[in-house]
Amino acid sequence: MSITDRLIGATGLAIAVFFAWRATLIEEPFISDPVGPRIFPLIICVLLGLASLGMLLRPDPEPDWPALPGLMEVAAGTVVLVAYAELLPQLGFIIATFFAAGYLAWRLGASPLRATLAGVTISLGIYAVFHLILGLALARGPFGF
Amino acid sequence: MDILASLGDGFLIALTFENLALAAIGCLLGTIIGAMPGLGPSNGVAILIPLAFSLGLPATPALILLTSVYYGAMYGGRISSILINIPGDEPAMMTCLDGYPMARAGRAGEALAISGIASFVGAFFATWGLVYLAPQLVKVALLFGPAEYFALFALAFATIGGVAARNQMKAAFAMGIGLLIAMIGVDLQTGVARFSFNNIHLYDGIDFLVVIVGLFALSEVFIFLEHRAGGGVDAGRVEMGRSMPTAKVMKDVTPAMMRSTVIGFIAGVLPGAGASLGSFLAYTVEKKISDKNGTFGKGDPRGVAAPEAGNNAAAGGALVPMLALGVPGSGTTAVLLSLLLALNITPGPLLFQKNPDVVWGLIAALFIANIMLLALNLPLVKFFVQVLRVPTRYLMPAVAMISFVGIYGISGSTFDLLVMVAFGVIGWLFRKADIPLVPVILGVLLGKLMETNLRRELTISDGNWWALIDSPLSIAIWACAIVGFVLPILLRRYVRFARVPQTGDDLTGQ
Numbered sequence: 001m002s003i004t005d006r007l008i009g010a011t012g013l014a015i016a017v018f019f020a021w022r023a024t025l026i027e028e029p030f031i032s033d034p035v036g037p038r039i040f041p042l043i044i045c046v047l048l049g050l051a052s053l054g055m056l057l058r059p060d061p062e063p064d065w066p067a068l069p070g071l072m073e074v075a076a077g078t079v080v081l082v083a084y085a086e087l088l089p090q091l092g093f094i095i096a097t098f099f100a101a102g103y104l105a106w107r108l109g110a111s112p113l114r115a116t117l118a119g120v121t122i123s124l125g126i127y128a129v130f131h132l133i134l135g136l137a138l139a140r141g142p143f144g145f
Numbered sequence: 146m147d148i149l150a151s152l153g154d155g156f157l158i159a160l161t162f163e164n165l166a167l168a169a170i171g172c173l174l175g176t177i178i179g180a181m182p183g184l185g186p187s188n189g190v191a192i193l194i195p196l197a198f199s200l201g202l203p204a205t206p207a208l209i210l211l212t213s214v215y216y217g218a219m220y221g222g223r224i225s226s227i228l229i230n231i232p233g234d235e236p237a238m239m240t241c242l243d244g245y246p247m248a249r250a251g252r253a254g255e256a257l258a259i260s261g262i263a264s265f266v267g268a269f270f271a272t273w274g275l276v277y278l279a280p281q282l283v284k285v286a287l288l289f290g291p292a293e294y295f296a297l298f299a300l301a302f303a304t305i306g307g308v309a310a311r312n313q314m315k316a317a318f319a320m321g322i323g324l325l326i327a328m329i330g331v332d333l334q335t336g337v338a339r340f341s342f343n344n345i346h347l348y349d350g351i352d353f354l355v356v357i358v359g360l361f362a363l364s365e366v367f368i369f370l371e372h373r374a375g376g377g378v379d380a381g382r383v384e385m386g387r388s389m390p391t392a393k394v395m396k397d398v399t400p401a402m403m404r405s406t407v408i409g410f411i412a413g414v415l416p417g418a419g420a421s422l423g424s425f426l427a428y429t430v431e432k433k434i435s436d437k438n439g440t441f442g443k444g445d446p447r448g449v450a451a452p453e454a455g456n457n458a459a460a461g462g463a464l465v466p467m468l469a470l471g472v473p474g475s476g477t478t479a480v481l482l483s484l485l486l487a488l489n490i491t492p493g494p495l496l497f498q499k500n501p502d503v504v505w506g507l508i509a510a511l512f513i514a515n516i517m518l519l520a521l522n523l524p525l526v527k528f529f530v531q532v533l534r535v536p537t538r539y540l541m542p543a544v545a546m547i548s549f550v551g552i553y554g555i556s557g558s559t560f561d562l563l564v565m566v567a568f569g570v571i572g573w574l575f576r577k578a579d580i581p582l583v584p585v586i587l588g589v590l591l592g593k594l595m596e597t598n599l600r601r602e603l604t605i606s607d608g609n610w611w612a613l614i615d616s617p618l619s620i621a622i623w624a625c626a627i628v629g630f631v632l633p634i635l636l637r638r639y640v641r642f643a644r645v646p647q648t649g650d651d652l653t654g655q
Binding site: 036040050051055066070071074077102119123125126136 | 196311312314315317318321322325328332334337339363367369371372373537538539541542543545546547549550553554559563565569570573574577579580592596599600603608
């Protein structure tokens, strides 16, 4: 009996209902083809709703969820990556990437010193290869890198 | 011969110095990616697509580079199967069964050489199969109208959901989510905004590259974070033994390679199967035919040759429906389809007529990549073995950061980066809950096309929905779709299936 499948099924059902409701609010344009912009999304919502119901009523056995520390790692990693995305334009590529890559290396088991080195290497390495050699535009911070 | 002339033109396109250099770089990079823990053909190629796009490579060179990476990664996956009993990607799973015992018996070098040669044989003949079969399929496809295309998309979803997933409900769920994501943004035909919630970023819809990189690459990083699995792999003490098999061993494995190539190619062409099933079937059949003394599973060279020839032949076969119809049959071909779409190339019968240079250039590139891979792999095995030792605690942060660089390069928008992180988390959650990711990707890629074909058909028929099933061709395709979805459910109920490798060909790291 899986709580996970039921929760995901319930969420899917909610998404299907919500999108179906939003689909009915799509303004029908003045000139349109016989189907219009609403019908296909509604068909998908029905399909998603049925599949979600299926998961809700006949769930698979519970997957193996990690213990709390594992979940915390994923949550903290998410926070760091979101912060990275937000701060990239403010700090610039090299500084932001140093922190994010260093953090990930540290959490994956590198010692703080080695994680710092990894942060520097990954950040400067990507900057050198993708920006200096290949000419890709990277986020520019206040110092121009 | 018409086809050979076209292929000759393809070689003229592919055989420039620049393209050959790109193919060589792609093969090397691909083999490294394939050998690395946690990276395989689909997430490796997924990370590289936005980069190739941002670098502004023209279509043909970009295709050559990335298909070389794809083929290279297929080759690379077997190295860790054989040396450490951990498949580098899912199609390489069956290679563990006899490859690892061979390595334990001090025949690692031989096993690597046999698998390299078998990969070459499988891929080489499958590419010839592609050359001859794809144009035939194109002739059929030219008869297709919008109703047939709509049915064909349904067939792709049904078979991928039916054959590859363990739970059809979950496949349907994943497909629904993917299709809904495709619906976000301005409706192409009427210009009204759908599900954009007055958010400027959502008017253009969600870029499929953002979804793919999030689901395939970032989710892998989360899996490693969850387990705090940052160690390297110790492949140091393996006895390599001789690096080339004897003539007698080669004579033994040749029929196995030939049979497996045929089986793999057919499995690849069929919708929904892909490389994992190709190697699984090839191994199973070979075991039935050749395992007279019970040597399979204990280090029989034929047990290494069969799955490798099978999975590489299937990878080539899977390109047939992808190029000729625009409908991918597996996870990795879905990623290749996204590459084509990112380059503004829509595969399908019209591609063969309008852009024969792209098609035949690509096919020529496949031949070149194959020969290069064989040449690279035999002498460079020792180097690739070193790659296995890169600890994931340094590799995964680099993978995550390169994913960000690629997506940032497309649009320079923080919003896309946030969406990618969100899909990374969703991908992790889905993988934990055993919900396949490939139908999500297919939904995102094909949603708009599917809707366009539906609406085109109904415009022609003036709103008559029966028009969707009023040609024998479309009825036949729908029938296949239903059988493809329902039959596996019934079979599973009566026969206890040996576990067929699930989902995206190569989502490992569990």
